[in-house]
Amino acid sequence: xxxxxxxxxxxxxxxxxxxxxxxxxxxxxxxxxxxxxxxxxxxxxxxxxxxxxxxxxxxxxxxxxxxxxxxxxxxxxxxxxxxxxxxxxxxxxxxxxxxxxxxxxxxxxxxxxxxxxxxxxxxxxxxxxxxxxxxxxxxxxxxxxxxxxxxxxxxxxxxxxxxxxxxxxxxxxxxxxxxxxxxxxxxxxxxxxxxxxxxxxxxxxxxxxxxxxxxxxxxxxxxxxxxxxxxxxxxxxxxxxxxxxxxxxxxxxxxxxxxxxxxxxxxxxxxxxxxxxxxxxxxxxxxxxxxxxxxxxxxxxxxxxxxxxxxxxxxxxxxxxxxxxxxxxxxxxxxxxxxxxxxxxxxxxxxxxxxxxxxxxxxxxxxxxxxxxxxxxxxxxxxxxxxxxxxxxxxxxxxxxxxxxxxxxxxxxxxxxxxxxxxxxxxxxxxxxxxxxxxxxxxxxxxxxxxxxxxxxxxxxxxxxx
Numbered sequence: 001x002x003x004x005x006x007x008x009x010x011x012x013x014x015x016x017x018x019x020x021x022x023x024x025x026x027x028x029x030x031x032x033x034x035x036x037x038x039x040x041x042x043x044x045x046x047x048x049x050x051x052x053x054x055x056x057x058x059x060x061x062x063x064x065x066x067x068x069x070x071x072x073x074x075x076x077x078x079x080x081x082x083x084x085x086x087x088x089x090x091x092x093x094x095x096x097x098x099x100x101x102x103x104x105x106x107x108x109x110x111x112x113x114x115x116x117x118x119x120x121x122x123x124x125x126x127x128x129x130x131x132x133x134x135x136x137x138x139x140x141x142x143x144x145x146x147x148x149x150x151x152x153x154x155x156x157x158x159x160x161x162x163x164x165x166x167x168x169x170x171x172x173x174x175x176x177x178x179x180x181x182x183x184x185x186x187x188x189x190x191x192x193x194x195x196x197x198x199x200x201x202x203x204x205x206x207x208x209x210x211x212x213x214x215x216x217x218x219x220x221x222x223x224x225x226x227x228x229x230x231x232x233x234x235x236x237x238x239x240x241x242x243x244x245x246x247x248x249x250x251x252x253x254x255x256x257x258x259x260x261x262x263x264x265x266x267x268x269x270x271x272x273x274x275x276x277x278x279x280x281x282x283x284x285x286x287x288x289x290x291x292x293x294x295x296x297x298x299x300x301x302x303x304x305x306x307x308x309x310x311x312x313x314x315x316x317x318x319x320x321x322x323x324x325x326x327x328x329x330x331x332x333x334x335x336x337x338x339x340x341x342x343x344x345x346x347x348x349x350x351x352x353x354x355x356x357x358x359x360x361x362x363x364x365x366x367x368x369x370x371x372x373x374x375x376x377x378x379x380x381x382x383x384x385x386x387x388x389x390x391x392x393x394x395x396x397x398x399x400x401x402x403x404x405x406x407x408x409x410x411x412x413x414x415x416x417x418x419x420x421x422x423x424x425x426x427x428x429x430x431x432x433x434x435x436x437x438x439x440x441x442x443x444x445x446x447x448x449x450x451x452x453x454x455x456x457x458x459x460x461x462x463x464x465x466x
Contacts, residue, residue: 006222008255009221009230013156014255016244022156030170030171032106033144033147033171034174036171037172042203045181045199046186046199046200048186049182050129050196056078062127077126081130081133083413085137085138089137090412094404097145097401103220110210112140117200119132142401149397151167151392153400154222158338158458161389162333167330168384168388175326176327182196218240221233223397268406276403279394285410286387288413290350290383290442290445293357293445294353297373304426322374325373325378329381329385330381332378332382341457342456346386346387349379349380349384351446352379353380353383390456394454
């Protein structure tokens, strides 16, 4: 019975026309994701201030100093703690949205972020700074996993691409804000407090405001129906449909019955079943490859600019200019997100990223460096919204969050070690060596998606996951 109810809910969702109600939900969910991006991107921008504070001497790092044996030292311990926490979080907590629902995990992960990050901002040693960075990452890691599952389940199939591009436009709008705050605050000590601490605390305050805003977001009707909570799913769908009809002034078309999904709780090992094993392996390799380019540039851009002969002050200024491009890529994507096959958008983004990085490594003129940095950023963010959409489509509702969490976890652990490798290549071969490393990773991503990725454009979630 619940399988039939689930199919009816899916059919009712997929027949909804574009409306203010649906897009309001998308924007509110996206606001929650703003703070994962704020958190990830401030890492590179506050690095000079943290180092200046003397937090990364061997004495200050305590037991983290032992990581030097695997070539993790100084600020690298903070980067490692960031991504190690995120990896542990998605592996351990990625099943929570599938078990307890999208909404509670989404809202309470924001509380975790606010608490742990605020505590981190007041630490006086590198050791405790890294401990709280790790703890914050463990709790907050599940946020983006939940958002991807949430949006894919709430949005009609014909609008999923545009929904993810809008989602990433909203979240990436915070990146130039982080860059601006770092540019203005990191060199200073307002009220005697290090500027980098202000940058961290501002993110925590903003997250509190967003937590208040998202309290009215409904639970995913698809998830509720699969749990047998059909009355709750029907009540949410009825409320959404009534608002959509009132906004559009038109009756809704009759739902075309969707294929029913298997009900009940999913099992983690199902992602390795014959139906999904190929997708899981493909996305795991792809996530390791794409993050080398995405965060390899974003987290290192001030350092890469300095390596090209730009001063510290100007590197932060130029980084801010490049960061302004972050939301523009997903915004452009709204024009073609549902017209071009998802995997082709991903491949196009990876090709442009690799070429732009190779050109960046040979440039020295500030204007050209900025232009190439902007081009790389635009391509990276088209790739980003497309693949977040893509991986959320390739699994059924009962295991969607834990599957996304598993494949996405490989980007976290790869990012932790990619930072070490990039630092190594930067030391022995400069930006050119870093560019070759990133370009090779982009080729790997292109091959696995191009050869093994199924098509999903315009297909319902239930049909993709037969």
